[in-house]
Amino acid sequence: MMPATRIAVATLMALLTGYGEAAPTAENRPNIVLILADDLGFSDIASYGSEIQTPSLDALAATGVSFTNYHTAASCAPTRAMLLTGVDSHKNGVPNIPESIPPEHQSRENYRGVLSGNVVTVASLLQTAGYHTYMAGKWHLGKARDELPYRRGFSRTITMADTGADNWEQKPYIPIYEKANWFADGEETTLPTDFYSSEFLVNKTIEFIDSNPDTKPFFAYIPFQAVHIPVQAPQEFTDKYINTYEQGWHVLREQRQRQSKALGIIPSDSDMVTMSSTNDWDKLSADEKRFHAKRMAVYAGMVDAMDHHIGRLIAHLKAIGKYDNTIFIFSSDNGSEATGGDNPRSIPSRIGLQLQGYRNDYQTLGTKGSFNTIGPSFASAAASPLAYYKFYAGEGGMRVPLIIAGNAISDRAKLNNAFAYVTDITPTILELTSTPAPIEYFGGRRIEPIVGRSLVALSRGEIDQVYTEDDFIGYELGGNAALFQGEYKIVKNRGPVGDSEWHLYNIVTDPGETKNLSDAMPDKMAAMMEQYHQYAHKNGVLEVPANFNGTIQVAINGLRDRFGKQILVLLLTVVICSVYYALYRGNKDQAP
Known part of the structure; x- marks a missing residue:
């Protein structure tokens, strides 16, 4: 059977029955644990090429499917909105984070930066289907009472509603917030004095699961704060990496590229670029090198700590007999974060941190009261072997790890290089749980249809692709834009790092986006540009002002x-x- 025919058959089965051929019965529907890291780079976990120790995630990868060509939005809120609804960000109300929407766009209903009432979350669908639904972590899709996850399908919640917050205390991390907005089951709450974000979120998830000892299945969504700024980690995790990054970001980027090739994550003959925003490590003083290496050690410690607490959750599910019937989905909301620059100890930087009640001295970096970032040079290493990072439409901003593991998926490690997109997660969960997708209405209101496609048949090896050569997936965020079709991608990245010109790449053979094919394939470039314009028109994409930053x-x-x-x-x-x-x-x- 041809791939396109197999896709059509699988899609027809899903439409007719609400799930695939191997659908579970009502009595044994699986639990779903959806884990979302924040600003985690493509090669930041060991199974994707990292030197960071992530045994819990590696264990999931060893018994599941690791997707090597999976894409999200390049910023947190648009990804989260698409992840939970299966609807494009320009249709679900979150084309950008609300804090970044220019005034020229704010009067448009689809540019509010808050999850719209015309979409339904996967949590609402699962709740209606008889699931317990839990969330512990970052929301960032609205903080008014009716916009919180407690009103969007989650029956138990602990929610941080902002772009980010401190990981050690209830404290805003940037001055646009008066306080860190945390909510418990829809009401303002106070964090415990022994708070550390990754530990706390797993503790709450375990508490929610244990609060309902009945036989009903559960859906647990855990959007971690790790590794969003401020990058902070318990000292014992940072200490493990204190000497790891002494050779600098150039060496790290090359090491990860070699390891990614060895693991089969990227083609063995693919290349990578050196980002213009990467500084020369060899020109730094010994003190500067020492400080930058510590910045990255804290980052590694934060990833390691997150993995450790994921391991605690897995161990608990095993202990209570719920592990074998649980499917885990792990990913990141976007690529690595380059904020903070490569000179964080400048006088203006220190003044700004002091005004916020933070410090960034070497000795206490990453601990309570400190503020840490990794800057653009190490962010490029975290995205290795890809180009660009968070906010940009390059692969380093959009291509992230995706692991789907559980008895219903596979019993051995598999890699899958088929293109997949963030809107595919909701239909995947719906098929795994035998939950029909709404067609036009939900709860008495008209809703936007799900545009993503289930990855279940792809995960099981029943089909080779979920998107045919004729399908195209458009994307835009803050003026950075892309369109994917088959093996190809056209992309435009604005300044200060990009050139604001459209480029064409084969992202299967050239995931590092090193060979611009626009001149060699003008017909392909023109056809994909026309498709992008169709996407932009259909989805109400607005041009950003020329001076937008x-x-x-x-x-x-x-x-x-x-x-x-x-x-x-x-x-x-x-x-x-x-x-x-x-x-x-x-x-x-x-x-x-």
């Missing part, structure tokens, strides 16, 4: 929302003057 827009929107327009002008004036003074004094002090 996401980081600056976050600051403007956030400070305006917190302080109001008049105080915003005063605050921006003070900040500009303070930075100017710090730079002037710094230069003067260093003058001979």
Whole structure:
């Protein structure tokens, strides 16, 4: 049977029955644990080429399917909205994080940055189908009472509603927030004094599961804060990597590329580029190298700690007899985060951190009260062997790990290089749980249809692709854009790292996006550009203003929302003057 025919047959079965041929019965429907890391790079776990120790995730990969060509949005909220609904981000109300939407777009209903009422979450569908539904972690899809996950299908929740927050205490990590907004079952809550985010979220998940000892299956969604900034980890995890990164980001990027090839994650003859935002490690002083190596050691420790706590959850499910009937889905919301620069100890940076009650000295980096990032150079290494990172539409921003494991999937490690997209996760969960997808209405209201496709038959090796050569998947976020079709991708990345020009790549043979084929394949380029325009028109994609800068827009929107327009002008004036003074004094002090 031809691949396209097999896809059609599998799709028809799903439409007619709500699940595939091997559908579970009502009595043995599987539990689903959906785990989402935050800002985890493509090669940040060992089974994808990392030096970081991730035995729990590696164990899942060893008995499941690891997808090597899976893509998300390049920023958190749009990914989360598509992950939970199967609907494109421009149709579900979250085309960008709300903090970054320019004022020219904010009057449009599909540009609010909050999960729309015209979509239904997979949690709501599973809850209606008789599942217990739990969430513990970052939401970032709205924080008004009716926008929280407790009102979007989750029966028990502990929720951090913002872009991020401190991992050691209930504290905002950037000044656009007055406080860290945490909610328990839809009500504001206070964190415990011994809080560490990864440990706490797994503790709450275990508590939720144990609170319902009946035989009903459960769906547990665990969106970790790891490894979003501030990058923080318990000292014992950081210490494991304190000497690991002394050779720098160039060496690390090359090491991970070699390991990814050895594991079969990428083609053995593929190449990679050196990002223009990567600094020269050899030009750094010994003290600078030592500090940067510690930054990355904390990052590795944070990944390791997350994996450790995932292992605690797995051990608990085994202990209570629920592991064998549980399917695990693990991924990241986008690629690695380059925020923080490669000079985080500059005077302006330190002033900004002090105003927030943070420090970034070497000795305590990563511990309570410290603020850590890895910057663009190590972010490129975390995304190795791919180009770009978070926010950009390059593979390093969009291609992330995806592991699906459980008895219903496989009993041995398998790699799958078929293209898959974040909107595929909801239909995959629906098929695994024998839950029909709504066609046009849910709860008495008209809803947007699911556009993703189930990966179940692909995971079981029953088909080779879920998307045919004629299918195309469009994408846009903050002016960065892409369209995928078969083995090919057209992509545009704005400045300051990109050139704002469209490029064409074969991302199967060239996942590092090193060979621009637009001149060699002009007909293919033109056809895919036309398809992108169709996608943009159909989904209501708006052009960003010419001077749009996401980081600056976050600051403007956030400070305006917190302080109001008049105080915003005063605050921006003070900040500009303070930075100017710090730079002037710094230069003067260093003058001979």
